[in-house]
Amino acid sequence: MAAPPALVMVVSHTHWDREWYLPFEQFRLQLSDLVAALCDLLERTPAFAHFMLDGQTVCIEDVLALRPQLEPRLRALAGAGRLGIGPWYVLQDEFLVGGESIVRNLAEGLRVARQLGRPMAVGYLPDAFGHVAQMPRVLRGFGIDTAVLWRGVGARAPGAEWRWRGLGGAEVLGLWLPDGYGNAARLPEASTEALDKLRADLARLLPLSRAHALLWMNGVDHTWPQAHVPALLAALRQAAPEVEIAHVGLEEAVGRVRERVRMESLPVLEGELREPTEEAPVLAGVLSVRSWQKRRHDR
Numbered sequence: 001m002a003a004p005p006a007l008v009m010v011v012s013h014t015h016w017d018r019e020w021y022l023p024f025e026q027f028r029l030q031l032s033d034l035v036a037a038l039c040d041l042l043e044r045t046p047a048f049a050h051f052m053l054d055g056q057t058v059c060i061e062d063v064l065a066l067r068p069q070l071e072p073r074l075r076a077l078a079g080a081g082r083l084g085i086g087p088w089y090v091l092q093d094e095f096l097v098g099g100e101s102i103v104r105n106l107a108e109g110l111r112v113a114r115q116l117g118r119p120m121a122v123g124y125l126p127d128a129f130g131h132v133a134q135m136p137r138v139l140r141g142f143g144i145d146t147a148v149l150w151r152g153v154g155a156r157a158p159g160a161e162w163r164w165r166g167l168g169g170a171e172v173l174g175l176w177l178p179d180g181y182g183n184a185a186r187l188p189e190a191s192t193e194a195l196d197k198l199r200a201d202l203a204r205l206l207p208l209s210r211a212h213a214l215l216w217m218n219g220v221d222h223t224w225p226q227a228h229v230p231a232l233l234a235a236l237r238q239a240a241p242e243v244e245i246a247h248v249g250l251e252e253a254v255g256r257v258r259e260r261v262r263m264e265s266l267p268v269l270e271g272e273l274r275e276p277t278e279e280a281p282v283l284a285g286v287l288s289v290r291s292w293q294k295r296r297h298d299r
Contacts, residue, residue, distance in 0.1 A: 154275025182220025
């Protein structure tokens with residue numbers, strides 16, 4: 001059976017650490033500026049199809065604490081399907097908390113997201129330092145059937161799409177991001193440069209995909225939306241007519257992948273995913289500053 005035409009799905013987003021190399025309040029102020037500008041962009045540019053707020057609803061709460069006047073605009077954009085919110089409350093380190101905390105995190109994230117619109121029904125886990133064995137069961141318990149992952153899969157990845165099976169047999173579709181959640185961040189405005197990147201990424205990454213599809217994640221840590229993306233993608237479609245290029249939300253991207261694969265034929269990964277690579281370390285040292293505890297946790 002011939003492979004379907006190559007499909008590139010551009011997911012515009014930001015990844016937002018609430019406190020990292022700057023204090024929380026400075027990051028929160030920057031986030032409120034970003035979201036205000038995002039509302040302007042989405043409202044005046046229908047061609048900018050979708051933007052994802054990192055899979056965590058605490059971003060919304062942080063913004064509305066400073067700019068409550070944005071709530072009706074966010075509600076309208078989320079209701080129109082142009083703003084991806086949830087499903088998590090925060091993006092947790094799965095190995096620093098207990099199982100109940102993970103469950104409550106997802107429950108609270110869904111609750112807050114429903115106050116503004118429909119939560120994104122994808123288990124988006126872009127930057128967690130590895131994944132616990134029962135994450136498929138947790139996601140399934142909330143009616144979520146897909147996990148999008150980067151760290152922790154390591155050399156075990158049997159391509160970009162597979163079934164992830166937890167203890168007891170619960171399964172979700174696993175979509176692996178080989179180059180991480182920022183593989184199309186800061187796309188150049190010049191279509192010639194972007195076309196070179198597109199062709200290089202297709203040559204390197206498309207062989208990993210049974211769906212013959214590439215997720216181009218257009219964003220990374222603390223980045224703003226790129227207003228030129230719709231025009232750039234139009235130029236790329238003209239330059240590479242053999243490739244289908246779509247500007248979509250992560251939910252739609254997952255749906256397009258599912259249309260191109262047969263779940264029952266996908267390979268299975270079971271249990272915990274905590275294998276580091278040079279490009280995607282799992283930073284296990286964050287468990288403790290005490291070396292004896294780190295050794296015990298590793299065992």
